Amino acid sequence: MGIPDAYVNWIYAWLVNRRAVIEIASTRSRWFKIARGGPQGSSFTATLFITYHADMEHFIPAAMSSLFADDLAAVLAGQIGIKFRLQCIDVERRLKSCFKELEYYSQLTVQPLNYVKTKCMYTARAINYPNPLPDITGDNTQIEWVKLFKYLGYWISTKLGWGYTINQAKRRIRQQVAMVNSIKFSGTTSVELRRTLFSTFVMPYFTGLFAIYPLFTNRQREDLSHF
Incomplete structure (x- = not known):
């Protein structure tokens, strides 16, 4: 390897x-x-997990896989140049095949899947979605289709927009700043303590937004500049 x-x-x-x-x-x-x-x-634990599963993308070639720590995401893209109905049928077939391959891989590596935490999301530019969405099950557990999912600290929607992530970060920033200010108003604080609290409880949210800032729309960037 x-x-x-x-x-x-x-x-x-x-x-x-x-x-x-x-x-x-x-x-x-x-x-x-x-x-x-x-x-x-x-x-160590995260790097060992990734190393142990380094062959996953070769074992499951039908999807683009992404490993981070102990999280796994798989992305299947629809075909281009065919009717939307045929795209949906093709994606459903490949999705079920990919999930079966993932289940088999988890058995070979003695790494059981957490079916309760496993989610599916469908995204497309088309206004209409497949109705009904493909029925995916594993270990007698129905895999849930969601419109909003939090992955690695970021909220991902079916339209692949960042509005919800930005709003959630702004809400948490306001809450944490209010917490820091409440300590300031109590009189039992100092500049050094407030700076430490800000770096610990507030700055991580700004850092998270900065990492995906190039993906924001001009309106979202302008809105953040006045926040």
């Missing part, structure tokens, strides 16, 4: 002969072995 030896050694060191200790109020427990799981909040 072309994985560097240093990276393989890093994985080996984490997964073999792992031990841990719990400390509460300066009192430590005995050392005990760890047989599963990964360090919470560490980059």
